Amino acid sequence: MKIHGDEGDKHGSPAIEKAFDRESISYPNDLGYFLSDIWDASETKTKEEVQKYFDELGEWISTTEKTKPNFGALHL
Template identity: 50%
Template structure:
């Protein structure tokens, strides 16, 4: 995911890789295991960067996790691209 950071004025990269119980999450600041919805590291990273995010984002990330095995890599990437656009749009609308 590429998400706009108002702190730096550019888009930062956030990686999710499916694991048995959730995701391995990584960005330039941290790396670790998160649950199906991205908790806690993904949201801590967004907050640290002063990035606001839409309500219920966790539900959408959990749904992506549930569907990863039935989709191809491009379809999964499209889901995360749409989520990152949603987060960036949400963030840009606040400023």
């Protein structure tokens, strides 16, 4: 897997972390385990089923990003 030229394993490491860090995107700590499970499942599931899993992960990342605290005045 390649993201912005960075390679990653089936956990997405380190490519996904680097991409999210560059964009200051918060994501669930155990995202990599779910990515790995999806890649394993892709061997026996349909493209539509696999896409559904990735869509759910996208929603989870979005929820994580939307619910992070905003300490704007503290410049964290």
